[in-house]
Amino acid sequence: MAKVSNLPIEVAGVFVNPGERRRIEIPVAKLPTGTSLTLPIMVVNGAKPGPTVWISAAVHGDEVNGVEIIGRVLEKIAPRELAGCLITVPIVNVFGFNAQSRYLPDRRDLNRSFPGLERGSVAARLAFLFMQEVVLKCQYGIDLHTGSNHRTNLPQIRANLHDEETRRFSEAFGAPVIMHAGAIDGSLRKAATDAGIRTLVYEAGEPLRFDDEAIQLGRDGVLRVLQALGMRATAPRPRTKHSALIAKTSWVRAFNSGILRLDVKLGAKVSAGQQLGMVADAFGDDAAPLIAAEEGIVIGHTNNPLVQQGEAVVHLATMAPDGSEATLPEVDPEGRPVVEP
Structure with missing residues (x-):
């Protein structure tokens, strides 16, 4: 071959x-x-x-x-x-x-x-x-x-x-x-x-x-x-000088079932203790906030406003220090190690 x-x-x-x-x-x-x-x-x-x-x-x-x-x-x-x-x-x-x-x-x-x-x-x-x-x-x-x-x-x-x-x-x-x-x-x-x-x-x-x-x-x-790889002579310039290296990832989960009102977007940098959104009933009652456990960047989230108790809602990544190696594994929405989509 x-x-x-x-x-x-x-x-x-x-x-x-x-x-x-x-x-x-x-x-x-x-x-x-x-x-x-x-x-x-x-x-x-x-x-x-x-x-x-x-x-x-x-x-x-x-x-x-x-x-x-x-x-x-x-x-x-x-x-x-x-x-x-x-x-x-x-x-x-x-x-x-x-x-x-x-x-x-x-x-x-x-x-x-x-x-x-x-x-x-x-x-x-x-x-x-x-x-x-x-x-x-x-x-x-x-x-x-x-x-x-x-x-x-x-x-x-x-x-x-x-x-x-x-x-x-x-x-x-x-x-x-x-x-x-x-x-x-x-x-x-x-x-x-x-x-x-x-x-x-x-x-x-x-x-x-x-x-x-x-x-x-x-x-x-x-x-x-x-x-x-040497296959083309030219290529578009990257938007940023370097890609950010992810050290680890984690999911923020809904505390209760209800309607999600998300406060963050993809790529947003968040700090520990920051509110990322709210899950409440149709009247806005019984509200429970989504809180970031640590500093990170939003690399994924659900687009479905209807969430269940314990459901993975926001995917956060912690950046590795410059020059360091990444240390996954990451986990999927159910908390299991996963490395592929």
Whole structure:
């Protein structure tokens, strides 16, 4: 399996020559109606030698920001100017995307199903296909995500920052914050890392909504990574000189059930003891404040005003001192260690 560009690259039996851009539709399955379902892929094989990189989106079918990011990246990529090969997959979970659902028809999470099985469940088969036809042909990967379940995320990079090369192109992306995160079993990033492929995850925005600022930052970040890998001569300038490094994260939870009135926005810096919002009943009675336990920055929050007792409402991050290493793991809304969306 060739990993050197400036040679024809083969995807699903289709060869893409140097200097060529080609769309490929890989058969995935047939729906109960008999309609064929395919995995759409755009391969841009540069005229000059360089690494092979994949960019994926909609591993969770309702996370649409990444779909638009890939479209905007492709507008800027010309095969004659590209060094290396770019394999883009804007809609990995084609089942969930068509149903506007995070999951697959069997209710499995595709991002807990990698590296997959050739003859396993729907999720396992799709994961296996994606690994074989895309991931294992590459040396680097960028997986694009958003928040889940009515939550929105501040643009952020999650990657293995203990690996020097991964950290280099994670910082090149230029997201407002970056965090070190080990990879959880079943995730695309874990499967790719186990195969020796350096991978980062970009998280920004919310499901089923375009966030133009997050999309623009994502597009620019991808182009900066391609430049850092020597695949492009130019890239947009980052908005800030350095990304902030996250040392740890925590969730602020609702003390009671009710209607949320949030007082903070994504990216807001908060101090210990600051009120972040209020949860009360429909009349404004029985109000309980949401209080930050320590100083930090808001990297995520729910957009659903109806919350339950104990529900994770605001995601706070503590910044690491300059020059220090990040010390996750982070925890999910249920308080369990988690490292992937």
